[in-house]
Amino acid sequence: MAKAIKFIHTADIHLAKELSSNSLDNHNFKKIFSRAGKKAFENLVELAVSETVDFIIIAGDLYDREARSIKSSRFFLKQAQYLEKQGIEIFVISGNHDPAGVEKEVFELPANVHYFSSQEVEIFEYYKEGTLAARILGQSYRQKFESRTMYNFYTAPDQSVFNIALLHTALSKDNNRYVPVNKSELLSKKEINYWALGHLHQYQQINGNPAVYFPGTLQAHNISEQGNKGVILVEVDSNLNSKEKFIPLAPVIFKEVELDLETEKLNNITELQRLIAKKISKLEEKIRLQNENQKYKVEALITRLVIKGRTELHYYIENEREELEETLLEEFRSRQINESSLIWLHSVLFRTADSLINLEELKNNNPLYQNIKDLINEILNDQKMNQELLAEWGQIWQGDQNPEDRENYRFYADQKLQQDILTDAEKIIVSELIGDGD
Ligand SMILES: [Mn+2]
Incomplete structure (x- = not known):
């Protein structure tokens, strides 16, 4: 019988990378935006401690090459030191945004942080109460692009404990920039119990048993990264059976919301504005309700509103699309003087048609x-x-x-x-x- 273990799988944190939104001039939202990446990481650390996990694995792109700074490195240092005091280990590979051959750690990191070599596959052994409880296999990116098929050499000596493999990849055989490999090749490595992938920013379960997952980015950075972002909490029992659970941690969420005008009868733009206000306040209510039931709160929702359906207002949309979008955005934003507002209107897209048909x-x-x-x-x-x-x-x-x-x-x-x-x-x-x- 093996030791039961618990760990967190995360990736693509891109520390210090800024969030982007359309002309964000609201003071309150700006503040939330500038703190979001750090807040998400602090949530991750809090989760690790409250769940008493054994270790955290980071499958590449902890840092962002362009955004890397002394301050963001110090931030990670402080968090790692805190985790060390709590007895939590951290296993990290470098991805294409923080390649090992280009980047150097700014500070001396505590002993609980284990970086994988970019030269060859390494195997770290995790001991719990003096007994070998897990193996973590991995290799870091050397450069921005990585065409080496390192997973080929991810070979664990036996299956007596849970074997975890860290790999930063686009999971596409044709993609020579980010470790060309496909799902069946990963599954052919029989000793691996869990493939902890990184690179794609959307949470995805690729396979159930053995488990193959992308946790997605920890905090979305733009409107193309939609929905909840977080980490995967993995529990492994003494028979090496694992249970995975996605935990949302990001304080800022980007989301497209549809407004269908098909069954509405609208006489003017004022009525459209009222409809938008109603839709958004409903959404806001929903988030407040969610927040009451969860520990890690959503602080802002960045929305792209998609207006569709056949409508009497199509005439304006067809002829003055840009002016209408600007007007709707300005009108909506100017009403957001309320400090506690949760929703920022990012943009408006029109997919309407004439109602006369x-x-x-x-x-x-x-x-x-x-x-x-x-x-x-x-x-x-x-x-x-x-x-x-x-x-x-x-x-x-x-x-x-x-x-x-x-x-x-x-x-x-x-x-x-x-x-x-x-x-x-x-x-x-x-x-x-x-x-x-x-
Ligand atoms: Mn990447």
């Missing part, structure tokens, strides 16, 4: 409409047509869901974005069809 009638009388629907579905679902469409849309599409793999001003065309664009196109075509009939 009687769609049902059109569907029944015009077979062309059904053809458009069929074509859109086909484009989305047929791999080859989908590729052709992306080629047709031009060179602005690139990479996977991780924004750092993309060049500036390029986008990742996920299914939802493609669906949105095609739905817009459908509305334009239908509008034109109707127009011709007048």
Whole structure:
């Protein structure tokens, strides 16, 4: 029988990297923003202590190359010293944002911090009450890009204890910049019980048993990193069975929120503003309720409002889109004088259509409409047509869901974005069809 252990898996902390939002000029939100990264880390430390974990593993990008500073290094030093007093170890690999061959630690770190070499795979043994209780395997990035297939050499001597492997990777066989590897190759390493991955900023369970996880970033930094961010708490029993739980810790959340105007009858922009205010205050209420039930509070929600559906106001949206967005943002923000406000309106996107179109009638009388629907579905679902469409849309599409793999001003065309664009196109075509009939 092995010793039961408990640990926290985190990655992509990017200490000191600033959060970005559209023209954030509200004093209160600015303060929350500037503290968010540190606060998330302090929450992580508090969780580690309150859960009495044995150790914390950090799967790369603890620091951010551009943002690394003496102050952020000192911050980590202080947290590590505190954890040492609590008897909690820290195991760290370097990722592409804090490569070992380029970065040096600014301070002398306490003995509970264990950095993995970038030269070769290392195995650290974790002892609990004098008995070997876990092995942690890992290798750091040497440079910004890492094409070495280091996981090949992640070989544990036996399966008598829980073997944890730390790897910073995009988990894509074709991606030579961030350790090319796929899921089945990881699973072929039979002695590994837990693959602690880092690099992708979205929480993902890749496999159940053996466990393969991305914890995601600890605190989101922009609107493309949506939803709750946190860490994975892992409990391993004496039979080496593990239980994983995602724990949200980030004080700032970015989120897209949809406002459907389809069933509303709006006469003017004032009525639209009222609707927005109602939607946002509902959302705010929801967060307050959540906060009452959880230890780690959400301090700010950065929202992108997506306004959709057929509406009488489409005329303004079509002709004065930018002015309308600016007006809605300014009006909403200027009302946020309340210090306790939780929501910051980041931007407004419009996906509306003209309300004059009687769609049902059109569907029944015009077979062309059904053809458009069929074509859109086909484009989305047929791999080859989908590729052709992306080629047709031009060179602005690139990479996977991780924004750092993309060049500036390029986008990742996920299914939802493609669906949105095609739905817009459908509305334009239908509008034109109707127009011709007048
Ligand atoms: Mn990374």
